[in-house]
Amino acid sequence: MNNQLNFADVILPLPLKQLFTYSIPHELNNEIAIGKRVIVQFGARKIYTAIIHSVHQNEPKEYKTKDIVSVLDENPIVNHYQLRLWQWIANYYMCSIGEVFKAALPSGLKLESETKVIYHHDKIDQKKFTSTETLILDFLANKNIASITEISNALNRKDSLPIIKSLLDKKAVLLEEKLRENYKPKTESYIKIHDRINSETRLNEIFDSLNRAPKQLHMLMSYIKLSGYLMNSKKVEVNRKQLIKKSETSATILKSLIDKDIFIEYEKSVSRLSEEVLEKSEIKELSDTQKKAFDAIHYQNKNKDVVLLHGITSSGKTEIYIHLIKEQIEKGKQVLYLLPEIALTAQIINRLKSVFGNRVGIYHSKFSDSERVEVYNNILEPTEKLKYDIVLGVRSSLFLPFSNLGLIIVDEEHENTYKQYDPAPRYNARDCSVVLAKMHQAKVLLGTATPSIESYFNAKAEKYGLVQLTSRFQDVKLPAIHLVDVLRAKKRKEMRSHFSLELIDSIKDSLVMDEQIILFQNRRGFAPYLECDMCGWIPYCTNCDVSLTYHRHKNEIVCHYCGYTISSPKTCKACGHSAIQTRGFGTEKIEDEIKIFFPEAKVARMDLDSTRSKNAFHNIITSFENGDIDILIGTQMVSKGLDFDNVSLVGILNADNMLNYPDFRAFERSYQLMSQVSGRAGRKNKQGKVIIQTSNPAHPILQFVLDTKYEEMYKSQLFERKNFNYPPFYRLINIGIRHKKQDIVDKAAHQLGVNMRKVFGKRVLGPEPPIISRVQNNYIQNIILKIERERSFQKAKEYLDEQIINLTTIDQYKSIYISIDVDPI
Numbered sequence: 001m002n003n004q005l006n007f008a009d010v011i012l013p014l015p016l017k018q019l020f021t022y023s024i025p026h027e028l029n030n031e032i033a034i035g036k037r038v039i040v041q042f043g044a045r046k047i048y049t050a051i052i053h054s055v056h057q058n059e060p061k062e063y064k065t066k067d068i069v070s071v072l073d074e075n076p077i078v079n080h081y082q083l084r085l086w087q088w089i090a091n092y093y094m095c096s097i098g099e100v101f102k103a104a105l106p107s108g109l110k111l112e113s114e115t116k117v118i119y120h121h122d123k124i125d126q127k128k129f130t131s132t133e134t135l136i137l138d139f140l141a142n143k144n145i146a147s148i149t150e151i152s153n154a155l156n157r158k159d160s161l162p163i164i165k166s167l168l169d170k171k172a173v174l175l176e177e178k179l180r181e182n183y184k185p186k187t188e189s190y191i192k193i194h195d196r197i198n199s200e201t202r203l204n205e206i207f208d209s210l211n212r213a214p215k216q217l218h219m220l221m222s223y224i225k226l227s228g229y230l231m232n233s234k235k236v237e238v239n240r241k242q243l244i245k246k247s248e249t250s251a252t253i254l255k256s257l258i259d260k261d262i263f264i265e266y267e268k269s270v271s272r273l274s275e276e277v278l279e280k281s282e283i284k285e286l287s288d289t290q291k292k293a294f295d296a297i298h299y300q301n302k303n304k305d306v307v308l309l310h311g312i313t314s315s316g317k318t319e320i321y322i323h324l325i326k327e328q329i330e331k332g333k334q335v336l337y338l339l340p341e342i343a344l345t346a347q348i349i350n351r352l353k354s355v356f357g358n359r360v361g362i363y364h365s366k367f368s369d370s371e372r373v374e375v376y377n378n379i380l381e382p383t384e385k386l387k388y389d390i391v392l393g394v395r396s397s398l399f400l401p402f403s404n405l406g407l408i409i410v411d412e413e414h415e416n417t418y419k420q421y422d423p424a425p426r427y428n429a430r431d432c433s434v435v436l437a438k439m440h441q442a443k444v445l446l447g448t449a450t451p452s453i454e455s456y457f458n459a460k461a462e463k464y465g466l467v468q469l470t471s472r473f474q475d476v477k478l479p480a481i482h483l484v485d486v487l488r489a490k491k492r493k494e495m496r497s498h499f500s501l502e503l504i505d506s507i508k509d510s511l512v513m514d515e516q517i518i519l520f521q522n523r524r525g526f527a528p529y530l531e532c533d534m535c536g537w538i539p540y541c542t543n544c545d546v547s548l549t550y551h552r553h554k555n556e557i558v559c560h561y562c563g564y565t566i567s568s569p570k571t572c573k574a575c576g577h578s579a580i581q582t583r584g585f586g587t588e589k590i591e592d593e594i595k596i597f598f599p600e601a602k603v604a605r606m607d608l609d610s611t612r613s614k615n616a617f618h619n620i621i622t623s624f625e626n627g628d629i630d631i632l633i634g635t636q637m638v639s640k641g642l643d644f645d646n647v648s649l650v651g652i653l654n655a656d657n658m659l660n661y662p663d664f665r666a667f668e669r670s671y672q673l674m675s676q677v678s679g680r681a682g683r684k685n686k687q688g689k690v691i692i693q694t695s696n697p698a699h700p701i702l703q704f705v706l707d708t709k710y711e712e713m714y715k716s717q718l719f720e721r722k723n724f725n726y727p728p729f730y731r732l733i734n735i736g737i738r739h740k741k742q743d744i745v746d747k748a749a750h751q752l753g754v755n756m757r758k759v760f761g762k763r764v765l766g767p768e769p770p771i772i773s774r775v776q777n778n779y780i781q782n783i784i785l786k787i788e789r790e791r792s793f794q795k796a797k798e799y800l801d802e803q804i805i806n807l808t809t810i811d812q813y814k815s816i817y818i819s820i821d822v823d824p825i
Contacts, residue, residue: 005023005024005057005059006023006024006029006032006055006056006057007021007022007023007024007055007056007057007058007059007060007065008021008022008024008032008038008052008053008054008055008056008068009021009052009053009054009055009056010022010038010040010050010051010052010053010068011050011051011053011086011097011098011101012040012042012048012050012098012101013048013049013050013098013101013102013110014042014048014096014098014102015095015096015098015099015424016096016098017096019053019054019097020040020042020050021058021059021060021065022038022040022050022065022066022067022068023059023065023066023067023068024055024067024068025067025068028068028070028071031071032052032055032068032071033052033055033075033076034052034053034054034055034076034080034083035051035052035076035077035078035079035080035082035083036051036052036071036072036073036075036076036077037049037050037051037071037072037073037077037109037111038050038051038052038068038069038070038071038072039068039069039070039071039072039111040066040068040069041066041069047069048111049072049109049110049111051078051101053083053097072111075381077105077109077376077377077380077401078105078401079380079401079403081401081402081403081436081439081440082104082399082401084439085398085399085432085435085436085439086100086101086104088432088435089425089427089432090425091794092822093424093425093426093427093820093822094733094797094800094801094820094822095424095425095426095820096424099423099424099425100425103396103399103420103424103425104396104399105376105399106369106372106373106376107369107372108369108370108372108373109373109376116145116146116147116175117140117145117146117147117148117151117164117173117174117175118140118144118145118173118174118175119137119140119141119143119144119145119173120171120172120173120174128170128172129167129170129172130163130166132155132163133163133166133167133170133172135155136151136155136163136164136167136173137167137172137173139151139154139155140173148164151164184370185269186269186270186370187267187268187269187270188239188240188241188267188268188270189239189240189241189265189266189267189268190237190238190239190240190265190266190267190268191223191238191239191240191243191254191263191264191265191266192227192237192238192263192264192266193223193227193229193262193263193264194261194262194263194264195264196261197262200230206220206262207220213256215249215253216253216256216257216262218247218249219243219247219249219253219254219257220257220262222243222246222247222249223238223243223247223263226238226242226243226246237268240254240265281354281355283322283323283326283355284319284322286316286319286320286323287316287473289315289316289469289471289473290316290319290320290469290473293309293311293320293467293468293469294320294323294324296467297309297320297324297445297465297467300465300466300467301443301465303465304464304465305434305437305438305442305443305444306434306437306443306444306445306446306458306463306464306465307443307444307445307446307464307465307466307467308413308446308447308448308451308455308456308458308459308464308465308466308467309445309446309447309448309467309468309469310448310449310451310456310459310466310467310468310469310710311447311448311449311468311469311470312449312469312470312471312472312478312679312708313449313472313478313675313676313678313679313680314472314473314476314643314679315449315469315470315471315472315473316469316472316473317411317447317469318348318351318643319473321337321409321411321445321447322351322352322355324407324409324445325337325352325356325390325407325409326355326356328406328407329356329359329389329390331406332404333389333404333405333406333407333442334379334389334390334391334402334403334404334405334406335389335390335391335405335406335407335408335409336391336393336397336398336400336402336405336407336408336409336433337352337390337391337392337393337408337409337411338393338394338395338397338398338408338409338410338411338418338429338430338433339392339393339394339411339412340394340395340411340412340415340417340418341394341415341417341637342364342365342366342394342617347621347625347643348392348411349362349392352390352392356389356390358386359387359388359389359390360388360390360391360392361375361378361379361388361390361391361392361393362375362391362392362393363375363376363391363392363393363394363396363397363400364393364394364396364397365394365396366615366617375388375391375400376400376401379391379400379401379402380401394417394429395417395418395420395427395429398429398432398433398436402436402440404440405436405437405440405442406440406442406443407437407442407443407444407445408433408436408437408442408443408444408445409444409445409447410429410430410433410444410445410446410447411447411448412447412448412676413430413446413447413448413451413452413455414448414450414451414452414455414672416669416825418430419823419824419825421821422819424819424820426819426820426821426822426824428823428825430446430455431823446464449675449676449679450671450672450675450676450710451710451714452668453665453668453714453717453718453721453727453728454727454728456714457718457728458728476682476687477682477687478682478687478708479650479678479679479681479682479687479688479689479690480687480688480689480690481678481690481692481705481706482502482689482690482691482692483692483694483697483702483706484500484502484503484691484692484693484694484697485694485695485697486500486693486694486695487695489501496597497593498585498589498590498593498653498654498693499593499597499651499653500691500693502691503651503691503693504597506649506651506689506691507594507597507598507631507649507651508598509649510648510649511598511600511601511630513648514646515646515647515648515649516624516627516629516630516631516632516644516646516647516648516649517630517631517632517647517648517649517650517651518631518632518633518634518638518644518647518649518650518651518677518680518681519590519594519631519632519633519634519650519651519653520634520635520636520638520650520651520652520653520677521585521586521587521590521633521634521635521653521654522635522636522654522657522658522673523584523585523586523587523635523657524549524560524586524587524588524607524608524609524635525549525550525551525558525560525586525587525588525609526549526550526551526552526553526582526585526586526588526589526592527549527550527552527582527583527584527585527586527589528547528549528550528583528584528585528586529547529548529549529550529582529583529584530547530548530550530557530568530569530580530581530582530583531580531581531583532572532574532575532577532579532580532581533577533579533580533581534572534575534577534579535572535574535575535577537572537573537574537575539557539566539569539573541559541561541562541564542564543559543561543562543564543774543775543776543777544559544561544562544564544772544774544775544776544777545772545773545774545775546559546560546561546772546775548564548566549586550568550582551588551609552588552589552592553588555567555568556568557569561772561775561776562775562776568580585653585654587605587607587633587634587635588605588609590633590653591603591605591633594631594633598630598631601630601631602628602629602630602631603629603630603631603632603633604620604623604624604629604631604632604633605632605633605634606620606621606632606633606634606635606637606638607634607635607637608635611637617637620632624644625644625645627646636673636677638677638680644680647680647681647682647688648681648682648686648688648689649681649688649689649690649691650677650678650680650681650688650689650690650691651690651691651693652674652677652678652690652691652692652693653693654693654694655670655674655692655693655694655699655702656694656695656696658670658673658674659694659696659699659701659702662771664720664721664724664726665825667700667701667713667716667717668713668717670701671701671704671705671710671713674692674702674705675705675708675710677690678690678705692705700716701713704716725786726786727823728789729788729789730786730787730788730789731786731787731788731789731793731822731823732784732785732786732787732822732823732824733784733785733787733796733797733800733820733821733822733823733824734782734783734784734785734820734821734824735752735782735783735784735785735800735804735818735819735820735821736780736781736782736818736819736820736821737749737752737767737780737781737782737783737816737817737818738778738779738780738816738817738818738819739778739779739815739816739817740777740778740779741779742779744812744813744815744816745778745779745780745781745816746767746779746781747812747813748781748807748813748816749766749767749781749783750767751807751810751813752767752783752803752804752807753766753767753783755803755806755807756783756785756800756803759799759803760785760787760796760799763785763786763787764783764784764785764786765783765784765785765786766781766782766783766784767781767782767783768781768782768783769781769782770782778817785800797822800820804818804820
């Protein structure tokens with residue numbers, strides 16, 4: 001018998017640079033395996049779920065190890081592909097593997113430590129306590145133990161912690177750490193015949209005994225019919241609700257049969273996922289143009305692991321995806337289909353499920369924690385009834401436990417929503433998909449009508465394969481694009497509020513023809529800000545350096561950065577005058593005004609505010625598809641790959657906002673956004689029309705959009721980026737420095753900038769405050785580091801990490817928060 005002590009390095013869900021080593025108790029030796037969850041104590045009191053990273057016999061010299069408390073899993077829930085991806089993300093994006101772990105697993109698989117307050121003893125002198133403390137003690141006297149959240153809710157207080165601390169000092173309560181389990185399997189009640197009824201003779205006796213209880217007898221007969229109890233074939237389990245419904249009786253009748261020992265009620269775990277067998281349709285044949293592109297992708301895949309499919313809007317990219325997916329499924333492989341927006345999943349789900357049935361799994365943040373856990377578990381260990389070979393989801397789908405990936409499709413690869421901003425890890429799912437595919441020896445297909453400059457550059461440099469679709473499916477014409485000069489229109493009195501006469505006339509024409517319209521305004525809310533007409537006062541957020549956005553439907557002004565909300569002021573807080581006016585316009589204002597211009601039209605809005613519930617996207621898109629909505633007003637959600645047959649007109653109400661944004665990618669993004677939203681018009685039956693309102697119709701980007709000249713836009717942007725040292729010629733790292741005190745953040749940023757210049761020289765830009773220089777009461781300074789593509793990026797990150805560590809060891813800067821964003825977009 002080997003008595004040598006074993007140790008395990010574990011990943012904790014904390015922003016810690018290194019792994020931590022725990023000793024494995026002898027009784028757990030046979031249960032420990034890499035990828036399993038374990039319970040460990042970290043620090044004096046806290047308990048966490050950790051993942052076993054490695055097992056060894058090397059006792060650390062720096063600290064005394066603690067024992068692993070318990071093992072949670074029979075089998076590993078994280079496989080070696082996932083651990084490798086986590087490590088790569090942590091290294092490349094300069095974060096900890098613990099932060100990756102926290103983002104990668106659904107919350108339901110992470111047991112969390114929760115502080116519980118325990119009532120200490122009954123012999124308490126009530127005179128010692130305040131009235132609020134007495135209320136807490138009375139609450140605890142009834143429950144004996146409660147969480148801090150439960151106490152706060154019971155007292156209707158936002159923060160009861162200071163009062164609990166006072167009670168702790170007075171020895172009236174104790175604190176204890178308890179594990180809170182976030183995931184609970186869904187259970188349903190089932191009914192079966194009592195074990196004592198074990199023969200037909202006994203069953204007949206029961207029938208006789210129920211002659212005077214006809215409803216009970218009817219329920220028993222219904223059960224026998226539903227379960228196949230008297231049949232020789234396999235019996236079917238009967239759900240409690242199903243039995244009551246089918247027998248047309250009540251829960252009282254059922255209880256009587258249970259009390260008479262005729263039925264037994266039992267609980268059974270059931271899936272939250274639909275196990276319904278769906279009717280499948282035949283896969284559509286590809287057109288000649290699509291078939292050429294399909295064959296070209298195969299040809300490119302012989303030498304290239306990544307292929308960029310550059311197909312104009314409505315060219316039929318989705319059908320090509322479906323044929324490629326079918327090939328992989330027939331080989332027994334898994335497919336990951338990434339989408340930038342939850343809104344897109346609604347349409348694609350229907351299309352994929354019509355071909356592949358319930359082999360398609362969906363994974364995104366609108367699902368509950370429990371649903372996400374069950375999707376995760378199904379991919380880990382499929383059941384007889386359900387096996388997800390195809391996963392359709394947003395960027396977090398990348399972290400699912402795939403074991404046999406054959407293909408990753410990144411649809412609308414240019415979208416910035418593939419990039420995670422806050423918190424860490426600040427990863428780009430598009431780039432990570434290339435790494436994950438390489439681990440699985442799988443292929444990646446990047447699909448878009450408007451490729452990102454970086455992806456197109458890689459394709460032109462032959463790092464990626466390139467396949468192009470230059471015509472629309474069934475040769476549908478591209479939309480006719482019209483530029484409206486709003487400055488000229490205002491001078492000629494041809495504007496009606498925010499709508500040019502040309503746009504209003506075109507909307508009228510479309511409505512008369514019973515066609516649909518999409519209006520695009522990339523700003524939600526009613527108005528970006530309010531302003532006093534007398535003195536110019538503008539209400540600002542108390543926590544952030546940004547004006548509050550007016551939301552008319554709730555009559556509130558809201559900070560879109562921290563959520564700070566107050567009622568809309570009736571008078572100016574500076575001069576007291578009532579002349580408060582709205583400035584600018586958002587989707588809410590467009591919705592209100594379009595209803596005034598076209599009172600008979602059915603109008604809907606699709607933005608963050610109108611799509612917060614789980615099925616909101618699906619409901620709006622389905623209603624628009626079914627013709628229940630005439631005019632759809634939206635932010636960039638309406639631009640992303642949605643396919644509507646009856647849209648004849650698209651109106652872009654303010655192109656200048658996008659073009660004038662101070663960012664080196666503003667022109668690229670403006671082209672992509674306007675081209676994508678324009679592509680929603682005239683999809684199938686006729687040529688569509690697009691009206692773009694701008695104060696600068698001669699702008700080069702608008703001219704590129706007008707003539708669908710992606711190549712020219714690409715060349716112009718590439719020229720500028722080469723001259724000014726931006727991607728794809730340089731790699732960028734953004735270092736954000738935050739602190740509650742402005743003087744500390746300014747000094748720390750200056751010091752870090754000086755230190756970085758000693759190492760990197762002119763490659764360092766800043767420090768400079770961003771456009772919004774204070775968010776959630778934290779002042780911000782940014783430093784940008786530019787590294788030539790041919791230089792060692794890993795070495796540069798190591799030098800940068802060293803400079804950050806040197807800064808944060810200085811006493812006055814220990815409390816600053818530094819965020820690192822590698823490849824910001």
